[in-house]
Amino acid sequence: xxxxxxxxxxxxxxxxxxxxxxxxxxxxxxxxxxxxxxxxxxxxxxxxxxxxxxxxxxxxxxxxxxxxxxxxxxxxxxxxxxxxxxxxxxxxxxxxxxx
Numbered sequence: 001x002x003x004x005x006x007x008x009x010x011x012x013x014x015x016x017x018x019x020x021x022x023x024x025x026x027x028x029x030x031x032x033x034x035x036x037x038x039x040x041x042x043x044x045x046x047x048x049x050x051x052x053x054x055x056x057x058x059x060x061x062x063x064x065x066x067x068x069x070x071x072x073x074x075x076x077x078x079x080x081x082x083x084x085x086x087x088x089x090x091x092x093x094x095x096x097x098x099x
Contacts, residue, residue: 035068040075040096044083 039055041048055070074087075096 034066037068037070038099039070039072040092041072042075042078042088043085044078044081 037055039051041052043049052072055072058068058070073092073095074085074089075093076085076088076090077093079085079088
């Protein structure tokens with residue numbers, strides 16, 4: 001159940017933060033803050049799967065959506081190595097370069 005809630009929260013955050021071309025909006029948190037982790041990853045990257053596993057293990061370690069919101073953005077710049085990442089997009093690569 002916690003994993004489902006965590007996945008749903010993550011998915012909602014991805015859609016909420018998607019680059020839609022709309023004006024930037026801002027929000028402020030109350031006295032309680034939640035950490036945000038942005039992971040730029042690829043299935044073709046040899047060092048990414050261990051980090052992906054670490055990220056997916058956060059809920060089991062007691063870090064639920066109240067403590068941390070984890071976002072994974074699959075980038076396409078590793079695709080040239082021969083292992084095409086089906087989740088990757090040029091939009092995610094551009095997002096990483098803007099950071």
